[in-house]
Each structure stands twice: as C-alpha cells, then as structure tokens.
Amino acid sequence: MIFFLLIFLNQILLACTMLHPMDFLALQSIHKSLNDIPGSFYFVSWDFTSDPCNFAGVFCSGERVVALNLGDPRAGSPGLFGHIDPAIGRLTSLAEFTLVPGRVMGPLPPAISGLRNLRFLAISRNYISGEIPAGIGELKGLRTLDLSYNQFTGRIPWSIGSLPALTNVILCHNRLSGSVPRFGSRTLTRLDLKHNELSGPLLQDFVSPSIRYLSLSWNRFSGPVDRVLARLNRLNYLDLSLNQFTGRIPGILFAFPLSNLQLQRNLFSGPVLPYHQARIAVVDLSFNRLSGQISPLLASVQVLYLNNNRFMGHVPSVFVERLLEASIHVLYLQHNYLTGISLNPMVRIPVWCSLCLQYNCMVPPVQTPCPLKAGKQKTRPTGQCIEWKG
Numbered sequence: 001m002i003f004f005l006l007i008f009l010n011q012i013l014l015a016c017t018m019l020h021p022m023d024f025l026a027l028q029s030i031h032k033s034l035n036d037i038p039g040s041f042y043f044v045s046w047d048f049t050s051d052p053c054n055f056a057g058v059f060c061s062g063e064r065v066v067a068l069n070l071g072d073p074r075a076g077s078p079g080l081f082g083h084i085d086p087a088i089g090r091l092t093s094l095a096e097f098t099l100v101p102g103r104v105m106g107p108l109p110p111a112i113s114g115l116r117n118l119r120f121l122a123i124s125r126n127y128i129s130g131e132i133p134a135g136i137g138e139l140k141g142l143r144t145l146d147l148s149y150n151q152f153t154g155r156i157p158w159s160i161g162s163l164p165a166l167t168n169v170i171l172c173h174n175r176l177s178g179s180v181p182r183f184g185s186r187t188l189t190r191l192d193l194k195h196n197e198l199s200g201p202l203l204q205d206f207v208s209p210s211i212r213y214l215s216l217s218w219n220r221f222s223g224p225v226d227r228v229l230a231r232l233n234r235l236n237y238l239d240l241s242l243n244q245f246t247g248r249i250p251g252i253l254f255a256f257p258l259s260n261l262q263l264q265r266n267l268f269s270g271p272v273l274p275y276h277q278a279r280i281a282v283v284d285l286s287f288n289r290l291s292g293q294i295s296p297l298l299a300s301v302q303v304l305y306l307n308n309n310r311f312m313g314h315v316p317s318v319f320v321e322r323l324l325e326a327s328i329h330v331l332y333l334q335h336n337y338l339t340g341i342s343l344n345p346m347v348r349i350p351v352w353c354s355l356c357l358q359y360n361c362m363v364p365p366v367q368t369p370c371p372l373k374a375g376k377q378k379t380r381p382t383g384q385c386i387e388w389k390g
Contacts, residue, residue: 022090023093031046038078042077068096079103094115097122104127106129108123124146124170125150126149128152137159180193182203188210193215210234212234212236215238216240222243238263246267249272251274255274272292279300280302283304287308289309291311294311299321314342315342320342329353331353332354337385341365356368
C-alpha cells in the first residue's frame with residue numbers, strides 16, 4: 001500500500017516539475033470552482049497526475065501557462081457551470097483567457113488585473129454579474145475585450161477607455177449604465193455596446209477615427225451626433241437605433257464606406273441631404289422626425305426604410321426606375337406626408353421587391369403588401385395633410 005502511495009506522490013511531483021508550481025496550484029483551484037454541464041466532457045483530460053500542459057484548453061510556453069481556453073469550443077457544446085476562481089490571477093504569464101458559453105455565475109474576480117501579459121479576454125454568453133473590474137484598465141497590452149451576453153451592471157470603467165492597444169471591445173447584452181468613457185486607442189476597429197442601459201450624450205472624440213464597426217443600439221443615449229459621426233470616415237457598419245439621439249443626420253455620412261446604416265427609432269430631425277450618391281446596401285431611418293423632400297441620391301440604396309417620418313412632396317422618379325429594374329429590393333415610405341409618385345397603376349413590380357406607400361397624402365397608385373404595423377388605412381386624413389402643408 002505504501003509502495004503505491006509513493007508512486008502516486010511521485011507522479012504528482014513529476015507533473016509539478018513540468019509546470020511552475022504557482023500555475024499548477026492555480027489550475028487546481030480553477031478546476032475545483034468549475035464543472036462540466038451534463039453532456040460536456042471538457043474536464044476529462046484534467047488529471048493532475050499528468051502534465052497539465054497536455055490538458056484540454058491549456059497551452060504552455062516553457063513552465064508557464066500562456067493560454068487558457070475553458071470549455072469545449074465546438075458550437076453547441078454544453079459548456080461549464082460554477083464560478084471563476086480568483087486563482088486565475090496567479091497565471092501571470094497568461095496572454096489569452098476564454099470561457100465558452102455556459103452557466104458560469106458570480107463576479108469576474110478583480111485578481112484578473114494581475115494578468116499583465118493578457119492580450120485576449122473573452123468571457124461571453126454566461127451569467128457573470130457584478131461590475132466590470134476597474135483593474136482591467138491596468139492590462140496595457142489588452143487588444144480584445146469581450147464580456148458580451150452576461151449580467152454585468154454598473155458603469156464601464158473609465159480606465160478601460162485608456163487602454164492603448166485595444167482593437168475590439170464587445171460589451172453588448174449586459175446591464176451596464178451611465179455614460180461611456182473616451183476610448184483613446186488608435187487601433188480600435190470594433191465597439192459593440194448594444195442592449196445595455198447606457199445614457200447621456202456622446203463625447204465628440206469618444207472613439208478614434210480608426211473605428212469600422214460601431215453599435216450603440218438599444219440604450220438611452222441622447223443629444224446630437226453630427227460632429228461625432230463626421231470624424232468616423234472609415235465606418236462600414238453603424239447602428240445607433242433605439243436611442244434618443246437628436247439633431248441632423250450629417251450628409252457626409254452617406255459618403256463613408258458603409259454597408260449598413262441603422263438610425264431608426266431616434267429623434268433625428270430636419271432634411272436628409274447626402275453629399276454624394278449613397279451606395280449603401282441597407283439604410284434604415286424609420287421612426288424619426290425627418291422632414292423635407294426625399295433626396296434622389298438615396299435611390300442607390302438596395303434596402304431603404306424611410307417610413308414613419310415627416311417627408312413630403314413627390315417621390316423622385318429615379319426611385320421608380322430603380323424599383324422596376326429590381327435595384328431597390330425594399331422601399332418603405334409609409335406614414336409620411338408624400339403627395340405623389342410617378343408609378344403606372346398597370347405596372348408590375350418585381351415579386352422579390354417590396355414597396356409600401358400607404359398613409360401618405362395621396363392615394364397609392366398600386367396596392368402592394370405592407371407590414372402589419374403600417375395599419376389598414378391607405379391614405380392620411382385630408383385635414384392632417386392640409387395642416388402639415390400649411
């Protein structure tokens with residue numbers, strides 16, 4: 001019996017000699033705090049009588065752990081449950097830390113601020129709660145921060161905004177509140193803060209002109225953004241929908257290399273005057289307070305939502321031409337104050353194209369399917385049209 005015990009202890013000793021003792025003990029603590037969800041077999045290989053550098057998700061350089069990917073990364077795998085042990089902070093050579101979707105709860109340990117070599121931090125689609133540790137702002141080499149689809153509350157630490165090497169910040173689908181810090185990184189290309197409870201106006205230089213993907217939708221932001229957006233001429237995706245932004249939509253925005261522009265359900269007002277032909281795949285300006293005539297420079301947009309605004313006048317003929325040649329796939333103009341469109345009632349609109357004209361100051365020349373939310377009334381009451389025109 002003593003012989004077998006000595007063999008067992010010797011195996012543990014050999015495992016420790018292959019890995020720094022601090023890292024070995026840290027992995028043991030992390031393992032004790034987490035378990036496989038039934039159907040997951042991630043921890044099967046975590047046998048501490050063998051070399052931990054051969055464990056699933058553990059990657060070493062010399063005697064130190066440099067990457068830790070907790071859970072089976074295959075799509076649809078059950079993931080892990082438990083909590084993240086503060087011992088994670090002892091893996092001081094760690095450059096990458098990820099956690100697959102699962103049921104891991106509790107806070108993100110402040111000890112994570114001890115990982116000064118961390119470059120990539122992705123803990124998404126779990127139930128992590130509490131505030132984002134301000135100490136993350138001490139990780140000067142951090143490039144990707146993804147804490148999306150969790151239950152974080154409180155403010156985004158201003159210290160995070162000062163990180164100089166950030167390229168991706170993804171904090172969407174949490175319960176974050178308060179104002180947004182200034183993100184000073186000149187390499188930042190993606191900022192995703194949608195589906196939170198963030199509020200207040202945006203600082204004019206809150207993000208670098210290097211940004212290409214910006215999503216702030218489903219928050220409580222307010223105030224004008226024309227000066228903010230005018231600087232961001234590398235944008236290819238912009239979503240500010242479902243906020244309380246006000247003021248004008250800058251015309252220069254339509255000259256940016258955008259593929260998708262989502263500004264719906266805000267309080268934007270005034271005319272929409274693109275500087276150039278808008279060659280954007282999807283533009284949604286619906287449910288605002290936009291007014292004036294519809295610019296013909298929007299006719300190059302493939303999917304265009306202008307409904308539920310205060311546009312007036314005649315629809316430019318170029319829209320009809322583009323619609324009939326199927327260059328425009330969706331053209332929603334309902335719930336405005338438009339007075340006419342040069343569309344022959346006998347013409348056939350391509351079946352894969354959608355046009356909605358109802359509830360304007362005209363009788364639609366063709367009857368086309370409209371979304372249910374457009375209602376059943378085809379024409380706006382005459383009194384409203386006279387009042388608006390006056």
